[in-house]
Amino acid sequence: MKQFKNILLVLDGNSNPKLALTRAFELAKANKAHLKIIDVLENLAPEIQFGTASELTKLILEKQDLMDQAILSRKTEIQNTINSFNLDNISISSDVLNGKPYFEIIREVLRFNFDLVIKNAEGEAGLMCGILGSNDIHLIRNCICPVWLIKPDQSIKFNRILAAVDTNPFSNNEEEDLMNRKIVDLALSLARKEHSELHVLHVWDFIGNSRLNSWGANIPGLKLKEFKAKEKIYRKESLNQLISLFSFNDVNSKAHLIEGDPKKEIAKFAKDKNIDLLVMGTVGRSGIPGLIIGNTAETILNKINCSLLTIKPDGFISPITLENEN
Numbered sequence: 001m002k003q004f005k006n007i008l009l010v011l012d013g014n015s016n017p018k019l020a021l022t023r024a025f026e027l028a029k030a031n032k033a034h035l036k037i038i039d040v041l042e043n044l045a046p047e048i049q050f051g052t053a054s055e056l057t058k059l060i061l062e063k064q065d066l067m068d069q070a071i072l073s074r075k076t077e078i079q080n081t082i083n084s085f086n087l088d089n090i091s092i093s094s095d096v097l098n099g100k101p102y103f104e105i106i107r108e109v110l111r112f113n114f115d116l117v118i119k120n121a122e123g124e125a126g127l128m129c130g131i132l133g134s135n136d137i138h139l140i141r142n143c144i145c146p147v148w149l150i151k152p153d154q155s156i157k158f159n160r161i162l163a164a165v166d167t168n169p170f171s172n173n174e175e176e177d178l179m180n181r182k183i184v185d186l187a188l189s190l191a192r193k194e195h196s197e198l199h200v201l202h203v204w205d206f207i208g209n210s211r212l213n214s215w216g217a218n219i220p221g222l223k224l225k226e227f228k229a230k231e232k233i234y235r236k237e238s239l240n241q242l243i244s245l246f247s248f249n250d251v252n253s254k255a256h257l258i259e260g261d262p263k264k265e266i267a268k269f270a271k272d273k274n275i276d277l278l279v280m281g282t283v284g285r286s287g288i289p290g291l292i293i294g295n296t297a298e299t300i301l302n303k304i305n306c307s308l309l310t311i312k313p314d315g316f317i318s319p320i321t322l323e324n325e326n
Helices: 018-031 053-083 101-112 135-142 174-194 209-214 221-243 262-272 294-301
Strands: 006-010 034-041 091-098 116-120 147-150 160-165 197-204 253-259 277-281 307-311
Touching: 006 018, 006 101, 018 034, 018 116, 018 147, 034 053, 034 101, 053 091, 091 101, 101 116, 101 135, 116 135, 135 147, 160 174, 160 262, 174 197, 174 221, 174 277, 174 307, 197 221, 197 262, 221 253, 253 262, 262 277, 262 294
Parallel strands: 006 034, 006 116, 034 091, 116 147, 160 197, 160 277, 197 253, 277 307
Antiparallel strands: 147 307
């Protein structure tokens, strides 16, 4: 985890911040990184649209005064929280912003070149399940740096870490290869730090007899089985090639090759193995403004019940910019 030198920790005032704070402090200290802690307060109410000019002005001023008081109070709370920890030798700052949380977080990343965002996962019991319109999903879609969403009620130690990779031997895509290496590198460094089990998983979905038949390719079952066996060999070789780039001697690790639908099998594997942290990439192509994370990744996010560390490819361009800043 040495590559993270400028870390942004987001607190929301609603969930228990202890685990996220502990993670952020430990990482900042180990990496000699700067840590900034922020919260984002949403607007108190929609803009008033009816009334006389003087009434509207008064209401807007009262609303702004209330917001200023709330920001000042929240700043004091965050500083008191910081003071309650022993933070010797950690460069730390804090702030409270106003606006849409995900929007302001991403702008803060762009403004100060943060290379990691840490925050508690949202939703019931701090899970990400079933809230695709949440700040978490917006961050995962649009934030240019890795986003680490922490399950607040989880134990401090990660006992089992899962790196989900897509080692497709037929794509010959340098960007995908780089993404897979980044996923394993991050997961491996965390596993070393946590003394965790590390699972590296590639789920591959064979095109299937029904799909081939729908294309008019009536392949006998025996031949289809032969095709599938050959593809499995290629997939295994590709996964092994990725694994061979790293040293796992000091980590309890295992590689897994599973045939099936990634949307189902990755989440099922995480549940069956009691995974504490899932590390995965979130887009397949870089440099495209507004590119969302795709059906596969989004479906997985709806089903997992663990902390999540998501990675973007190099060169990803967020649709959220600083162009309209005053």
